[in-house]
Amino acid sequence: MNTKNLLVELFVEELPPKALKNLGEAFTQGLLKGLQAAGLAGADAVATPFASPRRLAAHVTAVAAQAADREQLVKLMPVAVALDAEGQPTPALLKKLGALGADASVLPQLQRRPDGKAEALFLQSTLRGAALAEGLQKALDDTLAKLPIPKVMSYQLADGWSSVNFVRPAHALVALHGADVVPVQALGLQAGRATHGHRFEAAADPVQLRDADGYAPQLQEEGAVIASFADRRADIARQLQEAAAREGLQPIEDEALLDEVTALVERPNVLTCQFEKEFLEVPQECLILTMKANQKYFPLLDAAGRLTHRFLVVSNIRPDDASAVVQGNERVVRPRLADAKFFFDQDRKKTLASRVPALAKVVYHGKLGTQGQRAERVQAIGHAIVNQLRLATVPYTVEAKDEFDVLDSKVREAALLAKTDLVTDMVGEFPELQGIMGGYYARHEGLRDGVAIAIEDHYKPRFAGDVLPRNHTGTVLALADKLETLVGLFGIGQLPTGDKDPFALRRHALGVIRLLVEKNLPLALPELLAQAVPPFGELVTNPVAPLQDFMFDRLAVSLREQGYSAQEVDAVLALRPERLGQVPKRLAAVRAFSGLPEAAALAAANKRIANILKKSAEPAPAAVNAELLREPAEQALASQLRAVQPGADSLFEQGEYTASLQALAALKAPVDAFFDHVMVNAEDAALRANRLALLSALHAAMNRVADLSRLAQ
Incomplete structure (x- = not known):
């Protein structure tokens, strides 16, 4: 199949910065899934998102100009409805064939196949693969309709009559398959190859894109725009570190702020500014918050994490002399800091x-x-x-x-x-x-x-x-x-x-x-x-x-x-431990117990015991009567339980949960023997009740740290 790489770009007015990253990823993934659903892109196609303040774009590799034809088997109707008593087609069948673009000539090709309790007729047909223009148009329409837009706005198109709804007014659409324009449309725009770069610093306007693969480098060279959100973010992070290092300081770490600033600029340029040191008398949290929230600045900290009077600005322009930009930002931040100082001074005049x-x-x-x-x-x-x-x-x-x-x-x-x-x-x-x-x-x-x-x-x-x-x-x-x-x-x-x-x-x-x-x-x-x-x-x-x-x-x-695994968590929390501080130690004990050779058998036996006790029509007695222990296997189990339980209980009371559970491993052999040789539901009511009492005591002893039955496979 002949394939080329595809580029789709929607050029718009400034997008909401906090939503830009998600919009860019959703735009790209939506187009990729739409192209794959149409058979125009394979499962191994790679989609690269681009998102800047004024554009959403996607680059998709190995996109076909025409999807491959597909064979499909279409169910028509039950044979009893499709054919009359003589085996001739009924009007209902002919009408159905006509709706599918076929006629009576395909009757010999129809297949009879079981369909539930009856038999039905099926038509084998070839579904022509979608052309790129058709498939991309549907993918684009679906993607735009499903974008996670925080707030939709309605605006009028150039014809003065029509209006569309979108996150911001759109002004250009690019769709390139290799170097060829794909004739699709969206939001009242026809696709072409022209886009726009930086508002003030683009070397050419519009930028005539040559092909899909040259999009990012050409836009950066001619349009002065770093189109990739990830690349722009990395460039800002690098510049922030370099600018801070020159001052012997470090920028404040704030991933959300970095994302937001990345969404505000197309050609980042980090500049160092400062404010009067007297403002440092105000709690640094106040100054940091006002600089980050109101101005989108990056405060600079010293090695001890204390705020300094210097801060970094991410400008969207790169003038030869940046002093005017620096002075402008310093002038803007000063009233904000003065407000914070005023609030702090006034608040301290009254006691809490x-x-x-x-x-x-x-x-x-x-x-x-x-x-x-x-x-x-x-x-x-x-x-x-x-x-x-x-x-x-x-x-x-x-x-x-x-x-x-x-x-x-x-x-x-x-x-x-x-x-x-x-x-x-x-x-x-x-x-x-x-x-x-x-x-x-x-x-x-x-x-x-x-x-x-x-x-x-x-x-x-x-x-x-x-x-x-x-x-x-x-x-x-x-x-x-x-x-x-x-x-x-x-x-x-x-x-x-x-x-x-x-x-x-x-x-x-x-x-x-x-x-x-x-x-x-x-x-x-x-x-x-x-x-x-x-x-x-x-x-x-x-x-x-x-x-x-x-x-x-x-x-x-x-x-x-x-x-922690779901089984481990369920086993511990099933007991609803009153002191949550004990939960980590109980989980560690359950994990250690699960590694013992005896764990699986004891967990399974515990689950079996729980089911027996649950289904029993009569409650188990509070204590085991030693005189009613008739079978050697039940005598051995009772004896081993009496030997093991005091130590396990003592360890439990000391908070030694791992050792407490491990002590129970000695019960495996007598528990196995009990279920092999003892009938719990004996006909003798006294024997039955005593055996239930033994199982109840065993169940209680085994489930102090956790409900071990939850570990059974």
């Missing part, structure tokens, strides 16, 4: 405590009250968590009492003040700084040790991979804050659905899980959830049961993402 009454005027949720009421609930939940930790501490000494009293006092103070930065000017301008600014203002006031850190850390972890709170007060406060959110919203029925989670409850649940697991806190999840309900009073319906299910679902997803 003086802002507490203002929280009563800030609505948190229509059904859950104000931020002031929320702060009171977080305070109460934090107090309950401290008490739960207090009860888990054994032995409880005078020193421990003093420690917990101090912790309780700090948690109460931090909980009362943690949300007050929501009513500061700085957080009003930059909501992303909530918590962070509270910590700065608390330190400025000289609040006691640990409270300021707790206020700053109480939102942590904010996202996957984020660090955890740094001290005990912050840990308790973060737990209380997330539990308040989860219990409150679950309690009023605001549950996540599908991919919609407007209150980020999945993230809050994972935050609670990480705090309990990674801090290995001695807190029981059911009790933790139950204690978070009373502070809401009559506002909520008790959500502990569905919330606990939700938490274990999120934990299961998280563990599988960490590399």
Whole structure:
């Protein structure tokens, strides 16, 4: 088959930067799949995306001018309907053939084949392969219709009458098969070979593309545009590192910002700028945020990670003298930094405590009250968590009492003040700084040790991979804050659905899980959830049961993402361990047990035992009667269980889960012998009940660490 490489480009007005990367990839993959579906491109065809602020393009290798013909077998109708009693074609058959472009002359070629319980007629025909213009037109139409456009706009075409809908107005369409133009159209445009380069620095306008393969180099040479998103991004990253190195500094790492800037420029040129050092008195988070969010600048950090007064700008032009561009950016950023300094200075004139009454005027949720009421609930939940930790501490000494009293006092103070930065000017301008600014203002006031850190850390972890709170007060406060959110919203029925989670409850649940697991806190999840309900009073319906299910679902997803198998996760979580901090050790024990030679047989036996106990019409007695153990195999199993169980239980209580499970390996031989030689469902009711008691005791002993039946194949 004669093939050439294909290029399709849609030239448009400036595309939304945050959507550009996805638009470029979707455009390319859509065209590739459409061409493959039409038989014009093979499975090994390579598609390369191009995306710049004013273009979406795709380069596809080995595209045929004409798809190969295909043989197809078309079902016509049942024989009983197609032929009359004499075997002649019925009018229904002739009509069907006519609709397919055939006539009675093909009757001898029709095939009889079974079709369910009846027999049907089939027509073998040749389906002519699609021409490139036809196949590409369909692929292009389908691709444009399915693009992940964040917001569609409607605009008028040049004829003054027609209008089309697209993400931005389109002005040119290119479709080249090798060096030949493919006659397709889209958005009111006819395909050609002309495109446009950089608005100001193109050497030629329009750029007349010679062929598909020369697209990127020709556009860069004549149009001053790096068409590839990936190449442009890599070029910006390289320039950022080189510019920072010249200053002995390092650019801030922000993949999302790098993507956005890549989507804003066609010919990147990184320049070094600076601002007055006096602005460094403002917390660096404020300065970094305003430079990144408002100006798309890259702040420069020193070796210790501290912000400096220098920053990098990615310009879209490369003048011989860039001083005007540098001065312009320095002039633009100065008022932004001055605003941040003004907010910071003004906010420090009031204490956090003086802002507490203002929280009563800030609505948190229509059904859950104000931020002031929320702060009171977080305070109460934090107090309950401290008490739960207090009860888990054994032995409880005078020193421990003093420690917990101090912790309780700090948690109460931090909980009362943690949300007050929501009513500061700085957080009003930059909501992303909530918590962070509270910590700065608390330190400025000289609040006691640990409270300021707790206020700053109480939102942590904010996202996957984020660090955890740094001290005990912050840990308790973060737990209380997330539990308040989860219990409150679950309690009023605001549950996540599908991919919609407007209150980020999945993230809050994972935050609670990480705090309990990674801090290995001695807190029981059911009790933790139950204690978070009373502070809401009559506002909520008790959500502990569905919330606990939700938490274990999120934990299961998280563990599988960490590399644990579904069987390992199911085995451990089937027991619903109350202390989530034990889960990693239980998983390690299950993995080690699975490697034992006896593991498969014991897991299978465990599953068999579970089924027997489940199907039994009568409950198993609480204890085994040794006098009713008649068969040698059941006597041996009972004896071995008495020998193994104390050691396994002791190891379990010590948290030695791996050793506890491994101790059970000695049960394999007697368990196998029991099932080979003992009839559980004996006719004698007393014997049957005693054997069920033995199996129940065995089942309980084997499933303290995990439900081993979940490991059975």
